[in-house]
Amino acid sequence: MNWGEAKPDEVERPVARSAHATFIAARRRGGWALLTLAALLATSTLANPAFAVRKRNDRDRIWVMRVESTQLDDSARKDLTQTLSNAANAYKHFEVMTSKVDPVEEMFEFECTEAGVDCLTKIGRKHKVDKVIYSEVSKDGEGKLEWSLRVVGLEPVPRVEQSTRHLIEGQDATKIAEKALLVLVGPVDLPKRGDASLGTLAVRLAGGGVALVYVDDNLLGRTSVGGLTAQLPAGRYRLRVVRAGYREFQTIVVIAAEKATELAVALELAPEPTRPPPGAPTKDDGVTSSPWFWVGVGAVALAGAGVAAYLLTRGDEAPEIGKATFTFDSSTAHLDPIFGAR
Numbered sequence: 001m002n003w004g005e006a007k008p009d010e011v012e013r014p015v016a017r018s019a020h021a022t023f024i025a026a027r028r029r030g031g032w033a034l035l036t037l038a039a040l041l042a043t044s045t046l047a048n049p050a051f052a053v054r055k056r057n058d059r060d061r062i063w064v065m066r067v068e069s070t071q072l073d074d075s076a077r078k079d080l081t082q083t084l085s086n087a088a089n090a091y092k093h094f095e096v097m098t099s100k101v102d103p104v105e106e107m108f109e110f111e112c113t114e115a116g117v118d119c120l121t122k123i124g125r126k127h128k129v130d131k132v133i134y135s136e137v138s139k140d141g142e143g144k145l146e147w148s149l150r151v152v153g154l155e156p157v158p159r160v161e162q163s164t165r166h167l168i169e170g171q172d173a174t175k176i177a178e179k180a181l182l183v184l185v186g187p188v189d190l191p192k193r194g195d196a197s198l199g200t201l202a203v204r205l206a207g208g209g210v211a212l213v214y215v216d217d218n219l220l221g222r223t224s225v226g227g228l229t230a231q232l233p234a235g236r237y238r239l240r241v242v243r244a245g246y247r248e249f250q251t252i253v254v255i256a257a258e259k260a261t262e263l264a265v266a267l268e269l270a271p272e273p274t275r276p277p278p279g280a281p282t283k284d285d286g287v288t289s290s291p292w293f294w295v296g297v298g299a300v301a302l303a304g305a306g307v308a309a310y311l312l313t314r315g316d317e318a319p320e321i322g323k324a325t326f327t328f329d330s331s332t333a334h335l336d337p338i339f340g341a342r
Helices: 008-028 032-047 048-052 074-089 102-109 117-128 173-185 291-313 331-335
Strands: 062-063 094-097 129-139 143-153 159-167 198-205 212-215 218-222 227-234 235-242 249-255 261-263
Touching: 062 074, 074 094, 074 129, 074 173, 102 117, 117 129, 117 143, 129 173, 143 173, 143 198, 159 173, 173 218, 198 235, 218 227, 227 235, 249 261
Parallel strands: 062 094, 062 129, 198 261
Antiparallel strands: 129 143, 143 159, 198 227, 212 218, 212 235, 235 249
């Protein structure tokens, strides 16, 4: 059976029975107009991709594309893709499917030149999934291998839901994949719905933006356009919201069983480092902090300038017997006795 196709029992038979019952009722009442309308509705329902995609288990489908990279050979790319797929299959509330072909081939089918939202959306709709995970390995500014991952959600509006980057040189690929998926799609051990001991925590960042949310120093996930929603056992938690360039937000939240706790967080900009006003003295240690040191430096500089000015402005005079003189004119250097002049 194809992953992207629903069973005939789930789609065709209910629609066919409904259409048949409508047909009988229409014939008994002579309502041919109603019969025509029922036929149109049945046709549009069967042709609707969303209707064909959804199964009775109502799990979101995720399409994991093969890792793209010009820095890794084909074997390393396959291994990294398999590692990511294994980590994704741990999410029992998702139905995970992994591509067997290169991303370039999938993109070529839709004449895509970049793995943007539009391109990944077309690939996702082809495979009838709800989310597409695309990743690639490249070198960062320091020449180190970096694994970049992002997930594109198709509903309600195609968009990049989350993205993350991780250095992989000398690191455990399995742990990196698990950490990346935690950011991309949330915790792996999402509790089952209807558990009486669980409550819902919804964190929304005022003004939008992306921030990391920690519960008792454990990373819960990352906010997106719609915020972050997760289920937690009932209890009291210390919550932190962290975003670069902003003050860290901390608070205590109490999760009640079978209830939703909503939290709107407004982060404050972190103050910029203070700089001394122009001309203000700066703190210095040692002898250079003494004013007498700089007085001495100034005196030596003036004396040196005076000697230089005198030597540059005086004329060259003939040497007198018993006196030692020097000149800056190198044309008479050969007359010096040290060169054996007679």
